[in-house]
Amino acid sequence: MSLEEREARQPVLLLTPAITAVGLLLVVPLGFILVYSFWLRTATGADQAGFFLDNWREALSDPFYRDILLNTLKIAAVTTIVCALTGYPAAYFIARSRGNKALLLLLLMLPFWISYIIRTMSWINILGASGAVNSGLMALGLISEPLPMLYNEATVVLGLVHFLLPFMVLNVFVSLDGIDATLEDAACSLGATRWRSFLEVTLPLSLPGLAAGGLLCFVLAAGTYITPIVLGGPSDAMFANLVFEAIITQLDWPMGSALSLMLLAVLGALVLLYNHFLGMAQLMKGLS
Amino acid sequence: MDNTKRYERLRERYMNGGIDRRSFLGLIGAAGLAYGVQTPFARHALAATEQVRFDGWGGVVSEAFRKHAFDPYTKASGIKVVDGTFGGGDEFLSRVKASQPGEYNIAHLSGVFDYARYHGLGLSSTLNEKNIPNLANVIPKLVDVFRKVTDGSLSCVPYDYGTTGLAYNRKYISDEEMKEKGAKILLDARFKGKIAGWSDWRTRIWYASLQTGQDPNGATDMDAIWDALRTHRDLLLKYWSSGAELMSLLAEEEIYVTEAWSGRVHALQQQGHDIGYMDPPNGFGWQECLFVIKGSPMEPCEELLNFMLAKETSIAVAEGQSYPPALDPTKVELGEIIPTLPAFDPTGTLDGLTFADPAYWNGNEQKWSKAFSRIQKGY
Numbered sequence: 001m002s003l004e005e006r007e008a009r010q011p012v013l014l015l016t017p018a019i020t021a022v023g024l025l026l027v028v029p030l031g032f033i034l035v036y037s038f039w040l041r042t043a044t045g046a047d048q049a050g051f052f053l054d055n056w057r058e059a060l061s062d063p064f065y066r067d068i069l070l071n072t073l074k075i076a077a078v079t080t081i082v083c084a085l086t087g088y089p090a091a092y093f094i095a096r097s098r099g100n101k102a103l104l105l106l107l108l109m110l111p112f113w114i115s116y117i118i119r120t121m122s123w124i125n126i127l128g129a130s131g132a133v134n135s136g137l138m139a140l141g142l143i144s145e146p147l148p149m150l151y152n153e154a155t156v157v158l159g160l161v162h163f164l165l166p167f168m169v170l171n172v173f174v175s176l177d178g179i180d181a182t183l184e185d186a187a188c189s190l191g192a193t194r195w196r197s198f199l200e201v202t203l204p205l206s207l208p209g210l211a212a213g214g215l216l217c218f219v220l221a222a223g224t225y226i227t228p229i230v231l232g233g234p235s236d237a238m239f240a241n242l243v244f245e246a247i248i249t250q251l252d253w254p255m256g257s258a259l260s261l262m263l264l265a266v267l268g269a270l271v272l273l274y275n276h277f278l279g280m281a282q283l284m285k286g287l288s
Numbered sequence: 289m290d291n292t293k294r295y296e297r298l299r300e301r302y303m304n305g306g307i308d309r310r311s312f313l314g315l316i317g318a319a320g321l322a323y324g325v326q327t328p329f330a331r332h333a334l335a336a337t338e339q340v341r342f343d344g345w346g347g348v349v350s351e352a353f354r355k356h357a358f359d360p361y362t363k364a365s366g367i368k369v370v371d372g373t374f375g376g377g378d379e380f381l382s383r384v385k386a387s388q389p390g391e392y393n394i395a396h397l398s399g400v401f402d403y404a405r406y407h408g409l410g411l412s413s414t415l416n417e418k419n420i421p422n423l424a425n426v427i428p429k430l431v432d433v434f435r436k437v438t439d440g441s442l443s444c445v446p447y448d449y450g451t452t453g454l455a456y457n458r459k460y461i462s463d464e465e466m467k468e469k470g471a472k473i474l475l476d477a478r479f480k481g482k483i484a485g486w487s488d489w490r491t492r493i494w495y496a497s498l499q500t501g502q503d504p505n506g507a508t509d510m511d512a513i514w515d516a517l518r519t520h521r522d523l524l525l526k527y528w529s530s531g532a533e534l535m536s537l538l539a540e541e542e543i544y545v546t547e548a549w550s551g552r553v554h555a556l557q558q559q560g561h562d563i564g565y566m567d568p569p570n571g572f573g574w575q576e577c578l579f580v581i582k583g584s585p586m587e588p589c590e591e592l593l594n595f596m597l598a599k600e601t602s603i604a605v606a607e608g609q610s611y612p613p614a615l616d617p618t619k620v621e622l623g624e625i626i627p628t629l630p631a632f633d634p635t636g637t638l639d640g641l642t643f644a645d646p647a648y649w650n651g652n653e654q655k656w657s658k659a660f661s662r663i664q665k666g667y
Binding site: 043131150233235 | 376378379381382385405408409481489521522524525526527529536540541542651653654657658661662664665666667
């Protein structure tokens with residue numbers, strides 16, 4: 001075998017483990033889900049194999065699913081915007097700090113050491129009727145009865161922001177860290193104010209990181225089901241809750257498969273759109 | 289039964305003249321041949337029966353099982369009990385459906401309707417009742433309903449019973465008001481934002497039947513039920529989905545009233561919370577069983593069931609989880625604490641409790657669970 005042939009084979013050999021893993025753990029299960037979505041659930045809970053379009057017809061035509069999907073996208077969008085607004089200053093501060101970046105990044109990663117569910121449930125002890133905020137306000141005499149702060153859409157967004165903020169900060173930080181800080185000084189030396197140099201120089205250059213963080217936050221928020229269960233009220237369900245209920249509560253795996261593929265298609269389209277305009281390179285950079 | 293015991297029994301039969309010398313030697317030879325052939329595989333099989341998996345409701349219930357049943361059983365038999373938890377029967381059924389036979393062994397199922405569903409999906413086994421002599425002490429009514437589903441045989445043993453009644457904070461709601469309003473207290477606009485409810489569709493429809501004056505095992509006006517469910521939803525703080533969440537909501541005074549599991553409320557009362565509990569007329573009675581799933585190692589499972597039905601174990605577990613045991617109080621002396629537990633029936637007839645009719649509930653499960661899911665989300 002010639003050197004050229006060996007070199008040509010190398011990528012294939014190196015990629016084989018990854019492709020095998022993706023094939024077995026993602027593509028094959030996805031194939032099963034696709035097949036399942038055309039089956040039917042019988043009255044006993046058993047599945048009826050075949051090619052039926054009933055689940056797809058219901059999922060695509062029923063306004064119930066459409067409305068919850070739109071609500072899910074809305075909650076994910078609000079979460080992403082809040083993450084961007086609160087995460088950017090934090091990332092900027094870390095990127096521009098001198099000497100203690102590693103420590104600040106470590107602090108940013110600290111929440112990941114605690115289970116996501118426990119982190120979500122911690123809000124009950126903060127915002128609950130006998131939680132820290134209400135107890136504090138009552139002790140100060142500012143309120144006579146606990147304020148109802150939990151179990152609404154705002155607390156769902158709050159829980160999601162708590163979960164997703166580090167993803168946003170990390171992505172923006174990577175982007176800001178790669179920008180030459182002297183560019184801002186150059187802008188200032190040419191008469192721009194600090195704010196103007198930020199708006200005209202730093203912000204545009206950091207947009208790819210912001211977009212990558214936004215995509216990650218949006219996709220993860222749109223696929224969550226724990227946060228609405230723990231912190232949401234009766235009508236704060238998200239689309240993943242419908243998938244969970246169809247599969248777990250109603251034992252309707254075929255319908256659950258159709259719904260999960262529907263969500264996958266919507267989020268997949270979003271990722272493709274992102275890739276078309278911004279490319280995946282920035283996302284990889286942020287994740288590495 | 290282990291091989292040594294089998295050999296000793298065979299030898300005893302031979303010594304007593306039960307079988308002739310030729311048959312005895314023939315059986316020993318056949319056993320030796322079988323042992324030689326299957327040894328490599330037997331090791332795995334024996335390892336598998338060294339542990340039994342048990343799945344239950346978690347929280348104080350699991351703690352009681354672990355402390356009073358599993359640990360003593362493991363000490364006595366050497367068989368380890370691995371215990372898992374689930375939030376509801378539906379969730380667990382989904383897990384079992386996705387598993388391999390033998391992966392899940394015994395489950396603490398609630399209601400005859402769950403038993404019927406598992407049987408309908410081909411997940412039932414057939415217990416050898418000779419290996420469970422303590423079954424004779426169980427309330428006959430609890431056993432008979434299971435036999436009817438599985439044509440006379442059993443895939444489970446009844447273990448405890450309880451009710452899903454109404455729990456209320458006495459600081460805000462008096463006993464008199466509860467008696468007067470019954471199930472309709474859950475629709476009282478005065479408590480808007482301080483009412484909760486279990487996210488289980490059966491319980492919701494059961495209570496909506498009571499609120500609309502209908503038979504919970506035979507409602508005819510479903511529109512009235514959906515309306516009651518919507519009214520309840522609009523007054524609700526949230527639907528709870530586990531016993532731990534129920535206890536937290538009541539204990540933290542996030543809610544003042546909800547329907548609740550009798551044992552969990554008793555546990556809260558024991559902790560000093562001033563939570564009242566009442567079963568409205570036709571309140572939701574249920575019995576729980578220890579269900580052996582098809583593909584499980586039967587003998588160790590039967591041995592564990594028998595151990596758990598022993599008087600001492602049953603009483604200790606019942607006191608720990610605050611649900612009366614399935615043991616017949618007319619046959620077994622249950623001590624001083626059990627008669628004080630909510631829903632306890634000293635007659636052993638359970639005539640005062642209304643149980644769910646499995647045919648009615650399972651027959652409507654597909655349609656109603658979906659309908660409730662929509663109402664729950666604001667539709």
